[in-house]
Amino acid sequence: MEPFNAFVDGLSAAVFFRVPLFGAQIELIVLYLAVPMLFFTAWLGFPNVRQVGRALRILRSQPRAGEAKGDVSQWAALSTALSGTIGLGNIAGVAVALTMGGPGAILWMFVIGWFAMTVKMAEVTLGLKYRVFDRRGHVHGGPMYVLKAVGAARGWPKLGLALGGAYAFFALFGAIPMVQVNQSFAQVKVVTGLSNGWAYGVFLAGAVALVTLGGAAWLGEVAKRLTPLKVAVYLIGVAAILILHAGEIPAALALIWNGAWSGAAATGGTVGAFVAGMRRAVFASEAGVGSAVMAHSLARVRHPVSEGLVALLEPLLGTMIVCALGGLALVVAGTWNTGLEGIAITSAAFAKVSPWFPWLLAVVVFLFAYSTLVAWGFYGLQAWGYLFGHGPGAQWTYKILYVVALPPAAAIDLGRVVGIVDSSFFLMAIPNVIALYLCAGELRRDVRAYLAKPDDPVAGA
Numbered sequence: 272m273e274p275f276n277a278f279v280d281g282l283s284a285a286v287f288f289r290v291p292l293f294g295a296q297i298e299l300i301v302l303y304l305a306v307p308m309l310f311f312t313a314w315l316g317f318p319n320v321r322q323v324g325r326a327l328r329i330l331r332s333q334p335r336a337g338e339a340k341g342d343v344s345q346w347a348a349l350s351t352a353l354s355g356t357i358g359l360g361n362i363a364g365v366a367v368a369l370t371m372g373g374p375g376a377i378l379w380m381f382v383i384g385w386f387a388m389t390v391k392m393a394e395v396t397l398g399l400k401y402r403v404f405d406r407r408g409h410v411h412g413g414p415m416y417v418l419k420a421v422g423a424a425r426g427w428p429k430l431g432l433a434l435g436g437a438y439a440f441f442a443l444f445g446a447i448p449m450v451q452v453n454q455s456f457a458q459v460k461v462v463t464g465l466s467n468g469w470a471y472g473v474f475l476a477g478a479v480a481l482v483t484l485g486g487a488a489w490l491g492e493v494a495k496r497l498t499p500l501k502v503a504v505y506l507i508g509v510a511a512i513l514i515l516h517a518g519e520i521p522a523a524l525a526l527i528w529n530g531a532w533s534g535a536a537a538t539g540g541t542v543g544a545f546v547a548g549m550r551r552a553v554f555a556s557e558a559g560v561g562s563a564v565m566a567h568s569l570a571r572v573r574h575p576v577s578e579g580l581v582a583l584l585e586p587l588l589g590t591m592i593v594c595a596l597g598g599l600a601l602v603v604a605g606t607w608n609t610g611l612e613g614i615a616i617t618s619a620a621f622a623k624v625s626p627w628f629p630w631l632l633a634v635v636v637f638l639f640a641y642s643t644l645v646a647w648g649f650y651g652l653q654a655w656g657y658l659f660g661h662g663p664g665a666q667w668t669y670k671i672l673y674v675v676a677l678p679p680a681a682a683i684d685l686g687r688v689v690g691i692v693d694s695s696f697f698l699m700a701i702p703n704v705i706a707l708y709l710c711a712g713e714l715r716r717d718v719r720a721y722l723a724k725p726d727d728p729v730a731g732a
Contacts, residue, residue: 283690286697297545300697304559307704308386311393314711315718319388319583322722326580334571341571342410345581348570350499351649352563352585354642361589362454362505362632362639365598366616368548369607374523375530377598379548384590387558388583394703396579396717397710398564399572405661412568413650414561414703415439415657421709438702439654442562445695446651447673449680454614455640456681461618462633472678475637479644480674501638502593508631511624512600523602552594556586560696561703565653566646576721648673 287298312319333345343351368376394414401420402412415435422431456471465471513520531545557563563585572578597617601607604620611619614636621628648670655669707714 279690279694282694286694300700301545303704304697304700305383307559307707308383308390311707311711311714312386312389314715315389315393317389318392318580318718319385319587322392322580322583323587326584329577329581334573339571339573340404340410342569343571345570345572345578348567348578349581349584351569351646352566352582353589354646361593361597362614362617362636365594366601366607366613369598369601369616370612372545372548373530374527374598374602374607375532376545376548377527377595377602378531379545380552380598381591381595383548383552384556384586384594387552387556387586387590390558390707391556391563391585392579392583393707393714394559394561394564395567395582396575396714397706398561398568399570399575399578400717402568409661410569411653411656411661413438413442413565413653413657414699414706415442415654417564417706417710418702421706425709434702434705436658438561438699439657441695441698441702442654443651443658445560445562445692445699446647446654447676447680449692451640451643452677452680455636458614458618458629458633458636461615462629468681469678472681475640475644475681476674476677478641479648479677480670482645482648501635501642502588504631504638505593505635506596508621508624508628508635509596509600511628512604512620513596515624516603519603520599523599526602527599552590556590557696558586559700559704561699561706562647562650565650574721576718579718644677 286300288300289297290299290302291297330346330349334341335344341348365377365380368380372379397417398412398414401417402410403416404410415438418435418438419431422428422434425431452472452475455475456465456468459465459471460468531548552558563582567578567582570578570581601616601620604623606616606619606623609616609619614632618629618632621632651673652666652669656665659665659668
């Protein structure tokens with residue numbers, strides 16, 4: 272494993288190159304993602320405040336099959352995207368954020384999740400605008416198609432192809448969710464004593480293959496049913512922790528607030544809390560990364576902006592609600608600074624409710640990991656199809672490679688797993704954010720035109 276570990280360490284050092292800011296060292300890629308969150312929130316008129324109600328109403332009036340182009344309903348597309356975003360990044364990721372940046376990281380995750388709503392809306396709107404349909408009528412979309420189309424429209428076809436290809440290449444590695452395999456095994460090991468990570472990895476890969484080898488329609492159906500269930504079960508556990516420690520909530524909130532502005536030196540102070548919150552918020556919401564665009568591109572819509580508005584609900588649900596409540600529960604339980612790491616911190620917090628609660632967490636972790644792996648298998652397939660075509664042979668080749676790549680993640684050190692995933696995620700963000708800036712003008716025109724049509728059956732919903 273030494274050559275592999277050295278490669279991961281070198282990759283992480285390159286991707287997370289640090290620059291001096293306000294007397295501290297901050298990762299340049301973190302600033303690269305923070306700026307568009309601020310810019311597009313103001314540029315598009317604060318839709319993360321003004322359009323949340325409209326987004327919910329759109330889901331109640333979504334087009335039926337035959338009424339608009341697309342493979343699945345808007346609710347199924349949102350559920351598929353949430354299957355990828357509300358995963359172990361929201362459970363283990365919060366614990367990692369606490370370890371890296373202290374309690375203050377939780378507040379920054381919440382704040383960044385709010386700004387992330389607008390970036391998610393922007394990238395999904397563009398994804399729907401530039402998606403393509405193959406000869407069989409199936410839809411394909413993602414930042415790579417946006418970059419290809421925008422580059423050609425602006426007279427830079429080779430640059431568009433290169434940026435689109437770079438995004439697809441990085442997505443192939445980012446689409447192997449090693450954290451999900453690694454941390455779900457860690458929790459299963461705690462409650463069952465299972466020590467064979469490879470056996471667990473093979474089992475999980477087989478379960479993922481049952482859906483991945485199907486298709487987009489089957490994926491949408493699984494996501495619609497699994498996503499609400501897994502979130503509900505997890506929040507029940509979190510609620511139990513908060514109720515049993517209700518008297519400690521005010522002190523925990525004060526610790527989170529104070530830590531955000533004057534974090535402990537051991538965790539890098541305020542800047543360290545911000546960086547930890549930023550990295551985990553990006554991992555949890557995927558805003559700026561563009562991955563969820565591939566799921567939303569499947570939706571049946573009359574107008575691209577309608578799906579963009581639906582997409583802004585993702586960070587609201589996944590980061591601002593699930594992550595924030597989970598982080599508060601860990602601070603209240605006091606397990607975040609006990610020397611544990613990753614999912615073990617959450618498991619210890621659940622154990623304070625009841626000795627059998629870690630079993631509940633094991634079920635939740637498996638559901639979170641499973642649904643995320645299924646969704647990301649689809650994302651990787653879209654990236655593979657962009658590079659190698661969407662023919663049956665190419666699709667089956669990728670599906671087999673994806674399933675085979677999952678088992679080793681159960682045996683890799685957590686630190687190296689986080690390094691690989693974070694590096695791939697942030698590399699995906701580089702070309703995706705370029706596409707957002709290139710399309711900033713047309714994006715604002717499209718949003719304003721859509722919102723100005725109250726008689727539209729979807730815009731006025």
